[in-house]
Amino acid sequence: MKLIKLLTFGVLGGAAVSAHALDVIVRIENLAPQNGTFLTPLWFGFHDGGFDMFNTGSAASAGLERIAEDGNAAVLGGEFMASGAGTVGGVLNGIGPIGPGATTQRIVTIDESAASSRYFSWASMVIPSNDAFVANDNARAHRLFNEAGNFVGMDFVVLGSQVLDAGTEVNDEIPMNTAFLGQMSPNTGTPEGGVVHFHPGFMAGGNILGNSMFSNADFTASNYQLARISVEAVPEPATMMVLGLVGAALARRRKTQA
Numbered sequence: 045m046k047l048i049k050l051l052t053f054g055v056l057g058g059a060a061v062s063a064h065a066l067d068v069i070v071r072i073e074n075l076a077p078q079n080g081t082f083l084t085p086l087w088f089g090f091h092d093g094g095f096d097m098f099n100t101g102s103a104a105s106a107g108l109e110r111i112a113e114d115g116n117a118a119v120l121g122g123e124f125m126a127s128g129a130g131t132v133g134g135v136l137n138g139i140g141p142i143g144p145g146a147t148t149q150r151i152v153t154i155d156e157s158a159a160s161s162r163y164f165s166w167a168s169m170v171i172p173s174n175d176a177f178v179a180n181d182n183a184r185a186h187r188l189f190n191e192a193g194n195f196v197g198m199d200f201v202v203l204g205s206q207v208l209d210a211g212t213e214v215n216d217e218i219p220m221n222t223a224f225l226g227q228m229s230p231n232t233g234t235p236e237g238g239v240v241h242f243h244p245g246f247m248a249g250g251n252i253l254g255n256s257m258f259s260n261a262d263f264t265a266s267n268y269q270l271a272r273i274s275v276e277a278v279p280e281p282a283t284m285m286v287l288g289l290v291g292a293a294l295a296r297r298r299k300t301q302a
């Protein structure tokens with residue numbers, strides 16, 4: 045029924061079925077090499093440019109601490125909702141940590157006419173680690189619409205040089221304190237009492253890089269890529285149908301010529 049409606053509208057000139065709803069695909073692909081860094085399920089939020097998750101040089105919020113130490117995005121999600129900058133946010137589904145080579149994605153509906161859909165923010169813990177994470181410091185780093193108000197989406201690569209330390213837990217790499225190594229419960233480890241800063245990298249020969257499972261987790265290596273993150277519009281069913289018809293026509297033509 046929906047498809048018929050879409051096709052009818054398509055024939056009439058491409059008017060959208062719903063005035064302002066836009067389905068987008070939020071996707072993350074772990075680009076690390078085998079035995080490289082894993083990532084916790086990606087937290088994301090759409091907002092008006094007013095949600096500033098953290099500032100390098102300042103202490104992390106409780107929400108940033110929880111995602112950076114345990115990969116738990118619940119408190120950060122609460123801070124996002126409380127900010128009033130946006131209402132559409134969540135965590136990319138997928139089962140557990142996102143390992144090297146893995147991709148996970150989710151379709152999210154945003155209101156393309158709303159100011160609260162303009163910008164995209166994201167955060168994920170780098171594992172194993174004490175409190176290493178990747179996220180956008182600049183609230184307006186990722187604008188999804190151009191000046192004319194048209195959705196343009198985004199697609200970028202997260203580099204090893206962008207890994208941050210939340211400054212909340214000492215980087216001792218002791219397994220029982222280190223998420224994904226041997227930590228059994230959240231919020232364990234020695235408090236650091238510091239500020240968010242660029243991560244110096246894991247200890248040479250430490251419990252992370254010295255573990256054969258993570259022998260390629262040195263994100264300070266040159267050109268190290270952790271992830272590719274994108275937000276793209278979902279192709280409309282009408283478009284896919286037309287493409288399918290063109291494909292079928294071409295196939296028929298090939299068959300006739302054969």
Ligand SMILES: [Ca+2]
Nearest residue numbers: 096098099181
């Ligand atoms: Ca900031």
Ligand SMILES: [Ca+2]
Nearest residue numbers: 175209213215
């Ligand atoms: Ca730390």
